[in-house]
Amino acid sequence: MSVVPTSAPSGPSSPSAQTAGADPDAGPGADAERRTVQATLAGLWIPLVTPFRDGQVDVEALARLVAHLATQGVSGFIPCGSTGEAAMLDDEEQHRVLMTTLRSAAGLPVWMGVSGVRPETVSARLQALARRHPKVAGFLIAPPPYVKPSQAALVDFYRCVADASPRPILLYDIPGRTGVRLQAATLLVLADHPRIVGLKDCSGDPAAAEALLTDGRLALLSGNDDEMLAQLARGATGVIAASAHLNAAEFARFVRLMRSDRLSEARLLWRRLLPLCQALFAEPNPAPVKGALARLGWTTDECRAPMATATPSVVDQAMACL
Numbered sequence: 001m002s003v004v005p006t007s008a009p010s011g012p013s014s015p016s017a018q019t020a021g022a023d024p025d026a027g028p029g030a031d032a033e034r035r036t037v038q039a040t041l042a043g044l045w046i047p048l049v050t051p052f053r054d055g056q057v058d059v060e061a062l063a064r065l066v067a068h069l070a071t072q073g074v075s076g077f078i079p080c081g082s083t084g085e086a087a088m089l090d091d092e093e094q095h096r097v098l099m100t101t102l103r104s105a106a107g108l109p110v111w112m113g114v115s116g117v118r119p120e121t122v123s124a125r126l127q128a129l130a131r132r133h134p135k136v137a138g139f140l141i142a143p144p145p146y147v148k149p150s151q152a153a154l155v156d157f158y159r160c161v162a163d164a165s166p167r168p169i170l171l172y173d174i175p176g177r178t179g180v181r182l183q184a185a186t187l188l189v190l191a192d193h194p195r196i197v198g199l200k201d202c203s204g205d206p207a208a209a210e211a212l213l214t215d216g217r218l219a220l221l222s223g224n225d226d227e228m229l230a231q232l233a234r235g236a237t238g239v240i241a242a243s244a245h246l247n248a249a250e251f252a253r254f255v256r257l258m259r260s261d262r263l264s265e266a267r268l269l270w271r272r273l274l275p276l277c278q279a280l281f282a283e284p285n286p287a288p289v290k291g292a293l294a295r296l297g298w299t300t301d302e303c304r305a306p307m308a309t310a311t312p313s314v315v316d317q318a319m320a321c322l
Contacts, residue, residue, distance in 0.1 A: 043075030051299035066104035073252030081113035109137040123164035138168040191217040232258035276321035291315035
């Protein structure tokens with residue numbers, strides 16, 4: 001069983017870099033490769049909705065939406081995450097969503113969301129996805145939901161999956177969906193693995209984000225839409241934002257302003273974007289996003305049970321922010 005340290009190490013040369021489980025062959029070349037991947041994570045990423053029509057995945061609507069968003073200054077796409085209602089998609093539907101996204105993304109990178117409970121099952125899925133879709137850039141992987149594993153068990157889970165993965169991995173700390181945190185000390189142990197390149201942070205824990213940034217080995221991507229300003233000011237590499245399905249060009253400009261240290265301009269723009277983020281999360285994501293996209297003609301306003309569509313008043317509030 002892996003041992004999780006009780007305190008966060010202070011940097012790349014800290015004891016965690018010598019933790020059991022680190023790849024003994026991960027020398028300077030592996031580190032340079034990881035830095036190259038991390039550089040591609042900068043900017044705005046769209047965690048895609050999955051459009052439905054009459055209960056089926058609407059690949060035509062998805063293709064149109066992705067092709068449009070690809071022209072708006074975004075850095076890339078993440079299908080089949082929580083915004084994509086992946087838990088309600090079967091394996092073949094997930095393959096179709098990924099294939100459609102890759103074909104429509106105009107060459108932008110695509111990272112696939114993957115979840116599961118048993119590490120062997122998740123590992124086999126990663127390998128099958130990479131064989132079937134060789135252009136997939138990497139995988140976003142949440143902790144096993146529902147079972148609430150210990151921190152040591154999470155280390156074992158991610159190491160097993162990362163050892164088997166043919167592509168880089170983004171960790172996904174989203175306790176509101178999984179019921180378990182990826183604690184800061186756990187993240188710093190997992191930073192040893194050369195295929196683990198970063199974290200999508202939906203924890204709402206600024207201390208954990210600060211520990212990760214101080215350590216410097218993993219890229220931090222903001223995952224809570226209303227925390228974009230704070231996370232980018234803290235030094236996050238990028239943003240993964242469901243709200244950016246709407247006004248994508250403005251969200252992309254905001255991220256560029258923040259990364260260029262043009263804080264006064266960024267603050268003014270953020271004050272216009274924040275009300276939209278708040279409106280789109282007034283009910284469980286992605287229902288309000290889908291409702292707004294339907295009003296704009298991109299998709300039908302359809303979610304898959306047990307997800308319910310947003311109430312009209314919530315969608316009205318979001319539309320008023322556009």
